[in-house]
Amino acid sequence: KYEYELNDFDEWYAIGKEIFTFDDNGNLILWVDSLYRGGDPLYIVLTKQELSYNSNNQLLKRTAYAVSTGNLYNLTIDFQQDYIYDSFDNLIDFTYSYFHPLFGELIPVTKHGYTYNSNYLLKDILYPSSVHSTLVQNTNNMILDHTEYSWNQLHEECVGYIKHEYCYAEVDTSLLYITERHNTSPNPAIDRVTFNYPEVDGCLVEIYDLSGKLLMSQELNMNRTMMLQGLKAGFYIYRIHDARQSSGTLIVK
Secondary structure (H helix, E strand, C coil), X not given: CEEEEXXXXXXXXXXXXXXXXXXXXXXXXXXXXXXXXXXXXXXXEEEEEEEEECCCCCEEEEEEEEEECCEEEEXXXXXXXXXXXXXXXXXXXXXXXXXXXXXXXXXXXXXEEEEEEEEEEHHHCCCCHHHHHHCHHHCCEEEEEEEEXXXXXXXXXXXXXXXXXXXXXXXXXXXXXXXXXXXXXXXXXXXXXXXXXXCCCCCEEEEECCXXXXXXXXXXXXXXEEECXXXXXXXXXXXXXXXXXXXXXEEEC
């Protein structure tokens, strides 16, 4: 990828270049960021990252290099990230280390440890969005706790300083009846939701939280819309009742 910048004369001139290299499985294995110099060579490498993966295409190691102080033509190691997984492919250990010029070696700065309940698969659990955004990519089972460690210079080791524990509650699955007769839009919703239902007149819509508590109810009319301002952001279950059956599924705000 070449980068250009527009000057005061409305002319584009080169400022940099990035090179991406992938393996046969589509995994990024090398990233190089270069600065345009205009001489010989035209581009000088500023940073470089090398990545390696296991047989399941999970990231094992990321090593970054940067130009050394006072020498634009010499790359030295900058930092390294190491990942360890269990037999279920769950991330159980992550370590971030940086190169200490005084010691001349990599020093672990932060470390994260994770434990899981292997009796539950990820697909069997409805995680909150905060967990989805941070852990779902490296998680197959129910996460129980997550401990963060920081490098202690006095003891020359990583010491735990923050621990996150995850608690779970059973959902009333009797409310979950998936049907193709109707759907909602938008979903996720912001302040309102429209039910695309073939017979809307006289249908009662009820919205529950995940514990089964009824929060809202309304009869649908021809505009098929229900206002959601009274609901906080989260996961909810709706049920639509007509003369023949009662059905429903999940809605996200």
